[in-house]
Amino acid sequence: MDLGLTRRRCLVTGASRGIGRAVAHALADEGAELLLTARDPDALAANAPSGRDGARVELLATDVTAPDAGELLVGACVERLGGIDVLVNNAGTSRRVALDELREDDWELQWQLNVRAPDRLMRLAAPRMAIDGWGRIVNVSSSAGKRPSSQNAAYAVTKSAQLALSRAYADAYAAQGVLVNAVAPGPTGTGLWLGEGGLADQQAREHGHDRVAALTAVAARVPLGRLADPEEVADVIVFLCSERASAVAGAAWSADGGAAGMFI
Numbered sequence: 001m002d003l004g005l006t007r008r009r010c011l012v013t014g015a016s017r018g019i020g021r022a023v024a025h026a027l028a029d030e031g032a033e034l035l036l037t038a039r040d041p042d043a044l045a046a047n048a049p050s051g052r053d054g055a056r057v058e059l060l061a062t063d064v065t066a067p068d069a070g071e072l073l074v075g076a077c078v079e080r081l082g083g084i085d086v087l088v089n090n091a092g093t094s095r096r097v098a099l100d101e102l103r104e105d106d107w108e109l110q111w112q113l114n115v116r117a118p119d120r121l122m123r124l125a126a127p128r129m130a131i132d133g134w135g136r137i138v139n140v141s142s143s144a145g146k147r148p149s150s151q152n153a154a155y156a157v158t159k160s161a162q163l164a165l166s167r168a169y170a171d172a173y174a175a176q177g178v179l180v181n182a183v184a185p186g187p188t189g190t191g192l193w194l195g196e197g198g199l200a201d202q203q204a205r206e207h208g209h210d211r212v213a214a215l216t217a218v219a220a221r222v223p224l225g226r227l228a229d230p231e232e233v234a235d236v237i238v239f240l241c242s243e244r245a246s247a248v249a250g251a252a253w254s255a256d257g258g259a260a261g262m263f264i
């Protein structure tokens with residue numbers, strides 16, 4: 001299937017690791033041109049794909065929660081790639097924290113990451129795409145946005161808000177050829193879970209067992225019986241970025257091995 005992404009100009013946030021890195025590589029394989037962003041410039045450079053057949057791959061390290069990140073990133077995409085056709089709002093993070101231990105800064109970080117940053121990027125990118133009559137935006141939410149997990153309600157609540165934001169943009173822009181969708185991954189084998197000090201280590205510490213036992217317990221609660229690979233989630237995201245997803249707007253597409261609605 002030709003996804004029709006050759007030379008499409010794509011901005012991907014959180015592109016240095018995990019799901020965002022897999023999205024960047026999959027888009028590059030399709031011949032897309034890329035502007036990739038994350039905070040750590042070294043990780044961004046070390047993990048960036050090469051462009052296919054001379055397609056440009058540009059890097060710009062920044063914090064997406066900065067108030068001017070929308071102008072900076074959309075401006076750089078237009079300046080370096082000549083425009084913007086695709087936006088993937090993927091940057092995000094979480095930690096295990098109980099409801100009664102959430103602090104103001106947990107709420108603020110998750111609000112900025114999951115709602116304000118995607119909104120700042122969409123409000124600049126979507127009207128440009130509308131002028132061109134073609135655009136794709138994918139917001140990477142979470143199964144926790146459909147059913148809160150036992151941990152980090154600030155993450156779940158703002159991932160839920162991100163689904164509503166995504167739907168609002170989908171309604172506003174679909175008729176102009178700009179299709180906005182969300183993807184809701186479940187537990188996925190990225191640094192968020194598997195990295196040193198990540199969710200598996202945090203869970204193991206809490207329960208007094210090792211990280212293998214923690215990961216086995218998580219996998220057992222997913223109907224698929226395992227964590228997803230980042231590439232599996234990226235495939236869904238890239239399809240929604242593609243020409244082929246031409247009748248999909250306002251979706252909140254689960255890529256969670258059946259975990260949506262379950263208490264992870």
Ligand SMILES: NC(=O)c1ccc[n+]([C@@H]2O[C@H](COP(=O)([O-])OP(=O)(O)OC[C@H]3O[C@@H](n4cnc5c(N)ncnc54)[C@H](OP(=O)(O)O)[C@@H]3O)[C@@H](O)[C@H]2O)c1
Pocket residue numbers: 013014015016017018019020037038039040041043062063064065090091092093094113140141142143184185186187188189190191192193
């Ligand atoms: N893994 C899962 O189980 C899972 C499940 C559901 C949803 N998700 C969602 O999927 C998305 C990607 O998660 P992942 O598992 O791939 O995480 P990851 O492996 O930890 O990668 C996160 C990426 O986001 C970047 N990032 C984090 N904070 C940022 C900020 N303030 N500004 C700019 N970039 C930032 C990181 O780079 P820097 O640190 O260098 O900035 C990195 O590139 C997130 O939105 C997450 O909530 C993940």
